[in-house]
Amino acid sequence: MPKSRVISITNTAALIAAGAILTACGGGGGGSTATPPTSVSPPTPPTSQGPTWTQGVFEPASTFKDQCAAPRSGVDIEGNSFPDQQGTLLEELFWLRSWTDETYLWNDEVTDRDPAGFSDRLSYFAVLKTDAVEASGEDRDDFHFSQSTEAFLAARNSVGNPGFGASLAVLQGSRPRDIRVAYTEPNSPASRPVGGVVPFPRGTRILEIDGADVVNGFTTQAEIDQLNTILFSPASIGETYAFRVQDTDGTIRTVNLTTEDISRKPVLTTSVINTATGNVGYIMFNTFSPFSSEEEIILAMQTMQSAGVSDLVLDMRYNGGGLLAVASQVAYMIAGPSRTSGAAFEQLVFNAGAGNVNPVTGARNDPIPFYNEVLGFDSGSSLSTGASLPALNLNRVFILSTGRTCSASEAVINGLRGVDVEVVLIGNTTCGKPYGFYPQDNCGETYYTIQFQGTNNKGFGAYADGFVPSNSTANFGVRISGCQVGDDLNNPLGSTAEGLLAAALNYRTSNSCPAVSSKTVSTFVGNKIADPLELSPEAEAREFFLRNNRDMSMPE
Amino acid sequence: MIKKLSSLVAIISFGACQHHAQPLPAVLSDGSEETLNLLKSEMAAALDRSRVQFGAGDLTQSPVFVIVPPPLGPNETRSTAIPERYRLEIQGQTCFAVHEKSDARIELQNTPCRAL
Structure with missing residues (x-):
């Protein structure tokens, strides 16, 4: 816990104590009480400034559940009332610690750290995991993450998501990029024939979007982010883009596609x-x-x-x-x-x-x-x-x-x-x-x-x-x-x-x-998922295939 | 939910002792949206949820119905979620939803049903 937080709690305790003194004394002024107090018990000093850490000793997670530094009020989008009560960041961290001890699969491999040494819940949660690695050298736990509950609920309650209905395979994410269509959802913009031609048959390579070069362009991080958004998580339905593409037989053509609400077909x-x-x-x-x-x-x-x-x-x-x-x-x-x-x-x-x-x-x-x-x-x-x-x-x-x-x-x-x-x-x-x-x-x-x-x-x-x-x-x-x-x-x-x-x-x-052959193998071998779950839920929902194969980060 | 159901079992079991009729399989009296919503509303209240969604089934033909879990989030790739199965019963004039796994009985005060 940062020093400022300790001071905050200490000051709060002091204010409570001061308030208790004033209340016990009949208030700080005004003199409306006719009978003066004859005896006043000294206020009981606060005995606790919040949970304290003892290494290896865990209180039940239920002790700290829903004790929030910033409690929500009202109901969520599913109509359920928020259970939050006014608490502190420290209580949130102690909940994470006890919940991890109770439910984490490798709880005996987690180093027990004092929550007071952390200034936010995400940085504390990040260390509540094992550091062990598998025989391959991969982290044992590749799947440790969080997201806002608002985003979680929005994602699971959405019927579909804006998109073209194409799942793409990024064969090469850095320039010269090679981005292909892996498959399309039935009756989607990507699969619905236009003039008798299916816009995005499997294997189609995307060359340009609205005249911008996908293969060698989109060089700044802002442009790369824009490319990712267009391809994997368009913000809304009704967005139209002109794609210049190359078919597997070498034919180059241009097709206009407009985003629609896309649901995945199992x-x-x-x-x-x-x-x-x-x-x-x-x-x-x-x-x-x-x-x-x-x-x-x-x-x-x-x-x-x-x-x-x-x-x-x-x-x-x-x-x-x-x-x-x-x-x-x-x-x-x-x-x-x-x-x-x-x-x-x-x-x-x-x-x-x-x-x-x-x-x-x-x-x-x-x-x-x-x-x-x-x-x-x-x-x-x-x-x-x-x-x-x-x-x-x-x-x-x-x-x-x-x-x-x-x-x-x-x-x-x-x-x-x-x-x-x-x-x-x-x-x-x-x-x-x-x-x-x-x-x-x-x-x-x-x-x-x-x-x-x-x-x-x-x-x-x-x-x-x-x-x-x-x-x-x-x-x-x-x-x-x-x-x-x-x-x-x-x-x-x-x-x-x-x-x-x-x-x-x-x-x-x-x-x-x-x-x-080395060529056929190179597409996917060694492409073990680094962490598919760290992507935003929006990207996850809209493009589950690409997330593990794309690398459109800026060059070093 | 399990605790809630256990409480219901205790409460309703006591009430059930006062009925002499044997429980019989039942179906909804009609298949109207209004009746279905009554059942959803009573089930949601009993399960302490804001709303419930039914899975496949025609409650005017079969006493069995399921309440589906909330939909999966996009990161839930190995989910243990499963529909919970109930059956409608009528005992005397009172309709019940019986949780098949636990036998917990939920009295339905507003949902009309009839013996199958």
Whole structure:
């Protein structure tokens, strides 16, 4: 705590004491009291100037919860009353300290520092984490951050966000920049044909925006910020820009696009590929986050079941995760009832002090099962809550991956391996996030601190360096069967000519991988997520793919 | 919420002793927006939330309904959020929402229902 803060509290205490004296003496003047006081007890001096720090001793976090230096009043945008009470910055810091001790996964690796030595809550929160590193040299905790609760609530209550509906791949963020279209949302400005031409097919390279050179221009930090805003987080709908682009065949053209409210579609493509050795299903599954993801993936699996597929290629190369419950349903629908009955999809592991209790919710820490029924996330769903899920009963599955394959997507991989379904990984090393958290508001700031690790039915969850295809040259990560293949932006997703899908189909019949070329590998290998969660929620929501691949910082 | 539900169990269990009729599966008397809003309002109050959102289901056909969790924030990539499932019951003339996991019973004073 800074000296000024101590003085402030001391002065407050002195004022209270002075007030107490005046009150006890009948006021400071005026003389309206007819009877003079006959005896006055001396005021009791304040016994406390706020919480005091004793190393290794933690009061319950509830002691300090909602005791705010600047309490909010009224209700939030969801209509809930703010719980804040007048408190102090010191109490906010003590809450962070106790909450970390109670719920942080690696609480025994946090150095206990006196909150009084910190002048703001964010700098104190920043040190309430482990400094340990993984075998790869990466920080063990890459996911420690916070944001304003106002921004958090706004983001989770927004139906869509302004954008063009294109997810971009930054192959090179510094000049000469190479920015391509990875995929587009259906019926969005980027995908809706204009004059019979799709504005942004996969692989399209962006050359200019409103005449400004994207490849070699945008040189000052202000210009770079402007470029990022236009491409990844336009401020509003109705903004029109002229894009000069280059198609994969070299054609250069100009297209005008206007931002609209964009919502992400969980299942982008579904198809059944007829082969001489049986039908192969293909599902491009991009997010577990919207509640509609439950219905969309179930309907896709029903299509696979109806087609009698003997193998499934689940394309999660851009799937950053979301609902574990839907991940569990996906795993069930792949594996079927015989492998999953009575088994855990994922067991949450909390810090040692939690015992068998979830320290965040207070509930018993039961494993997450393989859900075999509709859970009813989507009010507009055509599916009945409690209806049985389709099951493909496969003993292996092909999963297409990149460094964007993260969290709940990795839970599918790990959960299936826990019940002995072979996962064949085609693409690149996954992001390596076996961890999760419950966002927690206190005094207007929402904090994210790692609180649990997910383990599978065999108790395994140590994949912080990601899952790695077996022929990868990577030195770290959990090696599983499959092929290292660079993302292929020159072919449409779902095309059997597209590099990852082609490699999966080839592996299926030959058990062999395509040769690893340095060019194809360079796109994503080594591009492990530095910290996808440090980006602003706006950028996160609007462009989840680019965030890990862009580097448009100023040169040194 | 769990504590709140536990309290409700205790309170309502006492009240339930005074009913002689067996609880029966029930559905909403009608599917109007007004009736649905009554149920939402009573559930929100019981759960100490400003509002609740129902998941998939037709409460005029099936007694089972779910209350969905708040939507995910963009950084929640591994969320344990899950819908909470309830069923409608009628005991005598009184309708209840029963939390399936805990069997906590919430008396619905304003929401009309009928035996299935």
